[in-house]
Amino acid sequence: MTAAVEFSGVSRHFGTASAPVKAVDGVDLTIAEGSFFAMLGPSGSGKTTCLRLISGFEKPTGGVIRIFGQDVSDIPPNRRNVNTVFQDYALFPHMNVRDNVAYGLMVKGVDRRSRNDRAEEMLSLVKLDGYADRKPGQLSGGQRQRVALARALVNEPRVLLLDEPLGALDLKLREAMQDELKALQTRLGITFVFVTHDQGEALSMADSLAVFNEGKIAQIGTPADIYARPRTRFVADFVGSSNVLTPEVTRAFGGPAKWSSLRPEALRLTAADGVALAGQVTAIRYLGAGSRVSVALPGSEIALLVPAGEALPEQGATVGLAFDPAALHIMDEA
Secondary structure, three states: OOEEEEEEEEEEEEEOOOOEEEEEEEEEEEEEOOOEEEEEOOOOOOHHHHHHHHHOOOOOOEEEEEEOOEEOOOOOHHHOOEEEEEOOOOOOOOOOHHHHHHHHHHHOOOOHHHHHHHHHHHHHHOOOOOOOOOOHHHOOHHHHHHHHHHHHHOOOOOEEEEEOOOOOOOHHHHHHHHHHHHHHHHHHOOEEEEEEOOHHHHHHHOOEEEEEEOOEEEEEEOHHHHHHOOOOHHHHHHOOOOEEEOHHHHHHOOOOOOOEEEOHHHEEEEOOOOOOOEEEEEEEEEOOOEEEEEEEEOOEEEEEEEEOOOOOOOOOOEEEEEEOHHHOEEOOOO
16 A cells, blocks of 8 residues: 655654753654544644644654655645644634635636635535635634635645644534544545544544654554554553553453553443452442443552443442453553
8 A cells, every 4th residue: 555654763853952852753654545544642742743744844853754755855845735724723814715715726826716616616525515705703613624624625635634623623513523524534535644632533533543652653553453452551541541450450350460451341340249359439420321430459440331221339339340351451561
């Protein structure tokens, strides 16, 4: 499969020799053409800097970036055939929606009729027919996000970069836009590179994803692989809030004396009598579709999910825990 974007030993360091800031530190990465790729990580982990390196808004301190096999080290942003959608939309408030979408074509010298026709096509693509004459201030947040998408797509980029584009939307609208973005990427078949700190967003939308931590990639793979088989404690804890078990607790759970992870949904409550694992309920948190129950064990505290409709224990009750041994994942690294 053709690589849309490749990082080979890419770094971006700031600061001074005595106080260096390694925003990106020796990253190797391959993003397949036509894929929906997510960069996931907490604030300051390096994911947005990687996006800016692809776009050309930042230059690497070391390493090589290739876009469709071409070294782009000396290629300015406007010649990279990539476009970026930002969280704050970056729309021109004095222009109507049509002119906002057509702006990139105007800069390229496309005649007014052609660029307006193309802008109308893009507005139809993002389900904004009839909105061309409105100003951005007359639109909702979701509509402004669609305008920003249309403006980015009108130039027919081969790679679309999305920097936390749904972060300013409320939960219900964000979920609807997740579905729309995924459907749009599938329909267009172009490469989407999506930066987010929202684990659910990355897991539900991406074909593959990279988990960033402190300027490095902690793990890369499919959402299912990373969720079920995290390599490190950081990945296990960050992607889906797994139970991270110390070597001693792992051994008590029937595994080897190594760090491991156990997803809350893999556990179930049982009677405390005659079971190897029993503890006291310390907290119950209602989540709508179920409840998260925390149980204190010797040397650890374990969380499990109880589906809605099932009986919940009382706070302070002693309960047993059971799980399929195959669900206990032994991690490669601490």
